[in-house]
Amino acid sequence: MYGDGAESGHTFLFALNRRYIVDATVGGNAARWINHSCTPNCQxxxxxxxxxxxxxxxxxxxxxxxxxxxxxxxxxYGIVLDVRHTTRLKKLWACHCGSPACTGTLLQPKY
Ligand SMILES: [Zn+2]
Incomplete structure (x- = not known):
């Protein structure tokens, strides 16, 4: 769960648990370069x-x-923002994974 997403549509942050977020810009390994896909081959x-x-x-x-x-x-990436997923935010977090099942955004439905 990310906060407001820092308005960038790009992130190296990974919510580890309720207390810690991994910032892959600080000593992160090659896994930080793994891209999002709507039909991923990994989890x-x-x-x-x-x-x-x-x-x-x-x-x-x-x-x-x-x-x-x-x-x-x-x-x-399973990104769910704390704020409402507006059309503007979905566009900011646009997905270009190329999958036939692409949702067009990295933002995931809220449960
Ligand atoms: Zn996609």
Missing amino acids: AVIVHHADGNPRRDRIVIEALRDIAPGEELTYN
Whole structure:
């Protein structure tokens, strides 16, 4: 869950849990370059540390299917803003993943 999305439509932030956000611009690894897709071949999974310390939780990228050599890795960013998803914000967070099932925005339906 992101806040107001910082009005950029671009992010290296990943909400790890209710307390911590990973900022991949600070010591992030190559996973920060994985793009969003509406029909992703991977998923981001939060692995909670056994000691219960939320600071030690980790994000792992898991394949959802077999991936061909050279194929781009993607996952659904699952971005849900605290504010209403207006047409303007959907456009700001426009998706160009090229999937036939593309929703046109990175913003996900609120539940
Ligand atoms: Zn898309």
